Amino acid sequence: MKDSKLLLIPGPSPVVDRVLEALAQPTVSHISPQMEKELSGALENMKKIVFTADGQPFIIAGAGTLAMEIALLNITAETDKVLVVSQGYFGSRMAEICQAFDLKHGLLSSQWGKAVRPEELKAELKKHKYEVVVCTHVDTATGACAPVKDYAEVVRQVAPDALLVVDGVCATGGIEERMDDWGIDVVLTAAQKCLGAPPGLAIDVFSGRALDKRKKLTRVKAYYADILRWLPVMENPNRYFSTPCVNEIRAFYEATRIVLEEGLEKRFERHERFATAIRRGLTSLGFSVYTDETCLASTLSVIRYPEGLDDLSFRKKLYENGVVVAGGLGPTAGQVFRFGHMGNLTREQIIFAFDAIEKSLLHLGYAFTLGDGVETVRSLLVR
Numbered sequence: 001m002k003d004s005k006l007l008l009i010p011g012p013s014p015v016v017d018r019v020l021e022a023l024a025q026p027t028v029s030h031i032s033p034q035m036e037k038e039l040s041g042a043l044e045n046m047k048k049i050v051f052t053a054d055g056q057p058f059i060i061a062g063a064g065t066l067a068m069e070i071a072l073l074n075i076t077a078e079t080d081k082v083l084v085v086s087q088g089y090f091g092s093r094m095a096e097i098c099q100a101f102d103l104k105h106g107l108l109s110s111q112w113g114k115a116v117r118p119e120e121l122k123a124e125l126k127k128h129k130y131e132v133v134v135c136t137h138v139d140t141a142t143g144a145c146a147p148v149k150d151y152a153e154v155v156r157q158v159a160p161d162a163l164l165v166v167d168g169v170c171a172t173g174g175i176e177e178r179m180d181d182w183g184i185d186v187v188l189t190a191a192q193k194c195l196g197a198p199p200g201l202a203i204d205v206f207s208g209r210a211l212d213k214r215k216k217l218t219r220v221k222a223y224y225a226d227i228l229r230w231l232p233v234m235e236n237p238n239r240y241f242s243t244p245c246v247n248e249i250r251a252f253y254e255a256t257r258i259v260l261e262e263g264l265e266k267r268f269e270r271h272e273r274f275a276t277a278i279r280r281g282l283t284s285l286g287f288s289v290y291t292d293e294t295c296l297a298s299t300l301s302v303i304r305y306p307e308g309l310d311d312l313s314f315r316k317k318l319y320e321n322g323v324v325v326a327g328g329l330g331p332t333a334g335q336v337f338r339f340g341h342m343g344n345l346t347r348e349q350i351i352f353a354f355d356a357i358e359k360s361l362l363h364l365g366y367a368f369t370l371g372d373g374v375e376t377v378r379s380l381l382v383r
Helices: 017-023 033-049 064-073 089-100 118-127 148-158 208-216 227-235 246-262 264-284 311-320 347-363 372-380
Strands: 056-061 081-086 104-109 132-136 163-167 186-190 201-206 300-304 336-340
Touching: 017 246, 033 056, 033 201, 033 246, 056 064, 056 227, 056 246, 064 089, 064 132, 064 163, 064 186, 064 201, 081 089, 081 118, 089 104, 089 132, 089 163, 104 118, 118 148, 132 148, 148 163, 163 208, 201 208, 201 246, 208 227, 246 264, 264 300, 264 347, 264 372, 311 336, 311 347, 347 372
Parallel strands: 081 104, 081 132, 132 163, 163 186
Antiparallel strands: 056 201, 186 201, 300 336
């Protein structure tokens, strides 16, 4: 498309033609055979993507923030207390959701650009009793990737009755999340990031234990977000509660097929390889990585500007050259840009992006060796 830009923001990620073609199919009835097949297929594929045999997925029209509400509201009793393990902006959003619904909660936060250490979580769980623990796998503001497997082990050891919720919005489908093996009770995510579909779907996968908890609650502070209203539809798409997002679900089903066709292990490895190449390419041009090296995410990078390079000028010129990156949030605003490299991104798109970055730097009068970034990423992406 003539005026299209390459989206390298922390979501939405670029959407491939196969998914766009599915999205463009004629709208069908929400209880049609086509919809039954594709919603059922998407649900089964989500179970594979998060490595669960018996978990129950829910695919509901809405954003990732709705997925966060769904997770919290359906497993938290009025007497329960939630521990929010925050690596930055979106961990804090979990705390805001707790506040909005008057859920008792505590907040365990890391410094921006770092992740809460497992031993810090262990100390907090020994000090106070929590019925729910929630963490963000990758915080898109800071680029910090939490050690979710280690968190799960801590929760099982110290607070085995507590339910563990993982916000995988910027991780699911791009970074390993083994729900059954690790002991995760809810994985929540959205369609538009690592899964490579357009925005519009909130996705939650509940373990049997989490689903049982909802069934035992006499009431929850939700109507549309009450999973017991959606459960009959997820079990049989011919049933009705509220009209699903038909075209988006059809596109999402195609996106999940692409994920599984690539193979999850290969997909995780590709995300790691692309992340390494991009960071090395940017550092060769004088940029630096904001996030601590102990918790780098393979799905996005938060990049600090070298001295003398203005944020808005750089991102504006980069946009003119065909590439969109995101600015910093909170205390990082104006100091960093956020480079998403998730989903179905290709080697060719990365090389195109670096060519655009170099053109932008040249226009802005920034001193660097022309070709360093492009050649660095090209050499690291030979496979």
